[in-house]
Amino acid sequence: MSELALTLVRLGFLTLLWVFVLATVLVLRRDLRQPADARPLGRERRAPKAARPPRPAKVAKQQKVKGSRLVVIEGPLKGTIIPLENMQVTIGRAPDSTLVIDDDYASSRHSRIYPSEGSWVVEDLGSTNGTWIDRTRITSPTVLPVGAPLRIGRTTLQIQK
């Protein structure tokens, strides 16, 4: 092998090594540009996502359910709004709940709210301290009327139109 050829191979190897590195970096860059909600979000970034206004067109297409948003009116998360889109909402301390409440008086999977026959129904999922509508502890799935205070631990929620 001549000196020149060896030098060329040497530089070629380094160049290719760098091409590999740059190729991986390019993949990383493409990854960064992906829409943010294409991947599951961490618990800290959950609130702003939930605060997005509901899409009226979508709601209108489906069976009309009374009440369009769930609002926290008391407790550490006061002011948080969760748009209701004909899908169930889970509440609890577990990080994969729709509404994560960090409250010693709430269970990991405390309760869930789901649409049924035109209204929202709340069901206790075997929580320790119970799910309360106003001053009554619920024992079976119960219709949650618009405006009624739903108490979970130290948090009070309300369905609004």
Add this chain to the structure above:
Amino acid sequence: MSAPDDVQPPRVRRQPTRRNLELLLLVFAWGLGVLGILQVTWATGETAGDSLWITAAVVAALSLAMHVVVRWKARYADPVMLPVATLLTILGLVMIYRIDVAAASRAELNGNPPPTPDVYSQLTWFTVAVILFISVLVLLRDHRILQRYTYTFGLAGLILLVLPLAPVIGTTVNGATLWIRLGGFSFQPAELAKILLTVFFAGYLVEKRDSLALVRTKVVGIGLPRVKDLGPILIAWLVSLGVLIFETDLGTSLLFFGLFVTMLYIATQRRSWLILGGLLFAAGAVLAYYLFGHVRLRVTVWLDPWAYADDSGYQIVQSLFGLANGGILGAGLGQGFPNLVPFANTDFIVAALGEELGLTGLVAMLLLYAVLIERGLRTAVSVRDPFGQLLAAGLSITVALQVFVIIGGVTRLIPLTGLTTPFLSYGGSSLIANWIIVALLLRVSDRARRPEVMTPSPDDAVTQVVRRT
């Protein structure tokens, strides 16, 4: 498991899996390896015999097998990690082969019989590593299962850590007691212990992080944790000191303590842990410096290697000569003198690579490590369960700390400590442990990047709701 009727399936957006890209990068990495081997043979005048081509074929088959398993078992896993780790392993194999060639020609010059080449045994270890990589991905369907065995892993990790001190099987090599020997095979249990302990730290911190983060007493303006909560960090500190004293293994003790402190910081997001950890580290370092001769020697040699160039500083001085000989563009594979450094294919493989690939090649390699670690941390950010977050972060940090400690040592940025360079170094335990780390990271990242369909946690069956009609 299907969602209840009244729940609409959530909108699923197609998440590109990028598996083809992974395959492309793997082929690229393999091609680079073949080019490297050819370059060594051209430059040294060796003939590329059949055994080399068989080696290349085996590496190709192993990489392909890993790719297929990832496609099958972890479709959404990160596409970059596997090729990057493979390329690093391949570069290690090329360099080990190159050092074999150098050692053989030197033996011939001195009229000695040629030493047994290391590259084939490294290839065997790589095969074992790939088998374990595949078993982890196949057997561990969800990383959260590991959380159930938090304390078992912790205990096993501690036992592995002190195993080299056991009478019959423990072995002391070059002054450090970190080997066990079982029927002709020797193994460094600390390498496996670091994975087990990372799992343990992750599980433990998920459980305890609230009390570690929230309850504090104010001392001179900084909120310090309660004395009662200080227990774990003190235990970690004592164990690291124990490893340092009884096994005289500086690198491992540094790695464990650093890993625990960083994971505490990530779990609690309190800077005071870093301050505390730093203070404890400084105290331990000063103590070790005054109490132990081998630590003092390392520091003295680090400060002025030229004064000891003929004995204890020989290694580091030769490594610096090698790096200087390499310069910016390197001497070229097969054209340097990497075998002049003792332990060129284990602790000092970075010096050998730096000599033959130059600063350009070395920086490229550091970037490969950076990409791997970034992908790991990225996984930690995007996975949703706290255990997965801590596990991914901890595993990436193990790799990061190890790369920093060994490359910092070889380039004389910090005192030299004996740690292996992940993926590159010759040695089975290290290669196996690092490939298991990659498998675990891929497992977590598959979970993190999977489009969100109902993914119940394995302990979730209780809350399955049957619709009443």
